[in-house]
Amino acid sequence: MRVLVTPMRSRGIALDPKARRQYPAIRGNVMVNSSVCKELGRAANVARVDVGMPLDPDPLPPLLDATLAGMAVTGFVLSGIEYIEGCAYAQSWWCREE
Numbered sequence: 001m002r003v004l005v006t007p008m009r010s011r012g013i014a015l016d017p018k019a020r021r022q023y024p025a026i027r028g029n030v031m032v033n034s035s036v037c038k039e040l041g042r043a044a045n046v047a048r049v050d051v052g053m054p055l056d057p058d059p060l061p062p063l064l065d066a067t068l069a070g071m072a073v074t075g076f077v078l079s080g081i082e083y084i085e086g087c088a089y090a091q092s093w094w095c096r097e098e
Helices: 017-022
Strands: 002-007 026-037 042-050 063-071 075-084 087-096
Touching: 042 075, 063 087
Parallel strands: none
Antiparallel strands: 002 026, 002 087, 026 042, 042 063, 063 075, 075 087
């Protein structure tokens, strides 16, 4: 699904509404698949943002244990865990129509 994605946290700390509005939204396809996750040592729902060619790096770290936290007419929020430099942080993505 092609949407605009804005992370709602930075290293686990919630961004205030002003900081979220200033964050440049990432345009891409959000895909959620169940796969074996080495960080968690088990199967998990993993969300990724794909922005282009298959070998291009992902613009955001994968969202592990991704769950649908809320949904409305114009968008939805996925919540889960992201790993940055070996540390786990809470993260949510605000996904909305282009």
